[in-house]
Amino acid sequence: MTTFALRLRQSEHFPVAAGAVCTLVLLLVGSLYSKNFLSADYLLLQLQIASFLGVVATGAMLVILLGGIDLSVPWVVTVGGMMSTAAAGWWGDTGSALAIPFGIACGAALGLVNGIGVAYLRVPSMIFTLGINAVAQGLIVLQTGGFAPQDRATPAMHLLATGRSFLGLPNALLVWAVVGAVTVFLLHRTTLGRSIYAIGNRERAAYLSGVDTRRVVLLCFVLAGACSAAAGVLLTGYSTKAYQAMGDAYQLPAIAAVVLGGTNVLGGRGSYLGTVVGVVLITLLQSILSVVQISEMGRQVTYGLVIIGMLLVYGRGKRHAS
Numbered sequence: 001m002t003t004f005a006l007r008l009r010q011s012e013h014f015p016v017a018a019g020a021v022c023t024l025v026l027l028l029v030g031s032l033y034s035k036n037f038l039s040a041d042y043l044l045l046q047l048q049i050a051s052f053l054g055v056v057a058t059g060a061m062l063v064i065l066l067g068g069i070d071l072s073v074p075w076v077v078t079v080g081g082m083m084s085t086a087a088a089g090w091w092g093d094t095g096s097a098l099a100i101p102f103g104i105a106c107g108a109a110l111g112l113v114n115g116i117g118v119a120y121l122r123v124p125s126m127i128f129t130l131g132i133n134a135v136a137q138g139l140i141v142l143q144t145g146g147f148a149p150q151d152r153a154t155p156a157m158h159l160l161a162t163g164r165s166f167l168g169l170p171n172a173l174l175v176w177a178v179v180g181a182v183t184v185f186l187l188h189r190t191t192l193g194r195s196i197y198a199i200g201n202r203e204r205a206a207y208l209s210g211v212d213t214r215r216v217v218l219l220c221f222v223l224a225g226a227c228s229a230a231a232g233v234l235l236t237g238y239s240t241k242a243y244q245a246m247g248d249a250y251q252l253p254a255i256a257a258v259v260l261g262g263t264n265v266l267g268g269r270g271s272y273l274g275t276v277v278g279v280v281l282i283t284l285l286q287s288i289l290s291v292v293q294i295s296e297m298g299r300q301v302t303y304g305l306v307i308i309g310m311l312l313v314y315g316r317g318k319r320h321a322s
Contacts, residue, residue, distance in 0.1 A: 015262025019277035026284040033291045048162075048170035050283035052231050052238070053253055054276065055176055058183050059111075059227030060254045061275050062220045065187075065200045067267025068125035070221065072114060073228050073254060075136035077247025080107045080232025082140055085242045089151030096154045103233045104226050110136055111225020115218035140244070153237045161237030172234055179227065184272050192216060200267025252303040257282045260306060282306075 030037035056073060063070045084103030088096045110132060117128035153161075163171045187193035195216045198206035207213045231250065236242045261278030263270025282303075289299050 015260070015274045016271065016277050019260060019262075019274065019281050023277065023281050023284060026281065026288060030284065030288050030291065033288070037287075037291075044168075044170060044173075046283055046287060047280075048172050049286075050279050051170065051172035051176040052234050053250060053257060053283060054279040055179055055227050055231040055234065056247075056250045056254045057257045057275050057279050058179055058272075059224030061258045061261075061263055061270060061272065062183075062196065063125065063224050064255075064258050064263050064265060065196050065267055065270055066217055066220055067200050067203070068118060068217075069255070069265075070114065070129045070224050070228075071126060071251065072110065072129040072133040072136065072225075073251045074245065074247040075133045075140065076107050076110050076225050076228040077232040077235070077250055078140055078242070078245060079110060079136050080104060080229025081236035081242035081246055082144065082232075083229075084157065084233045085151040085153060085236060086143070088154050096156070099154050100157060100160070100233055103236075104229045107229020107232070108222050108226040111222040111228075112218070114225065115221030118221060119214040119217035144244070151242075153240050153242075157233055157237030158240060159237070161234045172238070175230075175234065179230075180272060180276065187272065192219065196220060197268055200264075200269070202268075252300060253282050253286070256303045256306045 027038060036042050056077065060070055060073065080103040082103075083106040084099040087102040088099045091098065114125075114129050114132050117123045117132070118125045121128075159165075160171050160175065165171055166174060187196065195206065195211045195213075198209070198211055199213050199216055203213055228247070228250075232242070232247060235246055239246075257278035258270070258275050259265060259278070260281060261270065261274030261276070263274060285302070285306075286299065289302065294302070
């Protein structure tokens with residue numbers, strides 16, 4: 001039994017299985033507080049809300065697989081939302097058509113700056129991305145004059161975030177599914193994906209084997225910025241309007257979801273399925289904390305404890321050889 005337990009804990013599927021069990025437990029606990037917790041409508045609503053976090057966590061996972069971390073998430077999310085509505089206000093009908101790609105492009109541009117700082121200037125990712133987060137905050141405050149923009153979400157943004165166009169499934173969930181499918185293909189069917197895992201395991205060895213490590217790191221941060229901005233666009237469509245600090249609530253949950261899904265914080269190991277399970281688990285946890293009326297401070301403490309606990313369970317192992 002001890003040998004079996006040890007093998008199970010060391011298995012790459014253990015985080016997914018553990019997360020799935022915890023999800024079932026949360027569903028059971030939630031049903032004790034509300035009879036509607038297990039209804040199809042409520043579960044679809046939770047998946048719709050999970051989609052916003054899922055898109056952010058996708059970018060966060062790419063960076064963590066490298067052995068880095070992106071702390072610019074809060075205001076890159078805000079930039080995505082703010083600039084998409086700003087484009088609609090600046091350019092009229094043309095702006096409405098370009099609002100979504102423009103917002104995502106702004107996030108990718110900030111990710112590009114992050115990538116240059118980390119990959120080429122060799123500044124630690126934690127420090128550089130935190131600085132970019134502050135810069136993004138300052139630029140948004142300057143652009144809006146410290147107030148929420150007057151422009152509202154375009155109909156396309158609102159439809160993308162709240163509509164149900166296919167089999168009654170939320171469009172936001174379909175967006176997350178597409179992002180997830182592309183990410184899985186990228187990680188497991190492309191040279192870039194293999195390079196990401198190789199760099200996370202041992203960057204110097206990957207470099208000596210011919211991997212352009214700086215280019216890979218740069219691309220991952222660009223993708224992370226685009227994912228955060230895309231989530232900002234979805235959030236803007238969901239709430240019909242962008243607002244200051246709209247991404248603040250996603251930094252800790254995104255990291256918690258990735259770590260909870262078994263991605264090694266040292267890099268080099270992790271599956272996207274684990275991240276999906278982590279996102280669903282965090283979303284259900286948020287829902288239950290709301291139902292029992294836990295304060296925002298209590299929620300942040302809970303996320304922090306989750307991250308610490310998962311680090312103790314998953315994060316103490318060595319990086320696997322590539």
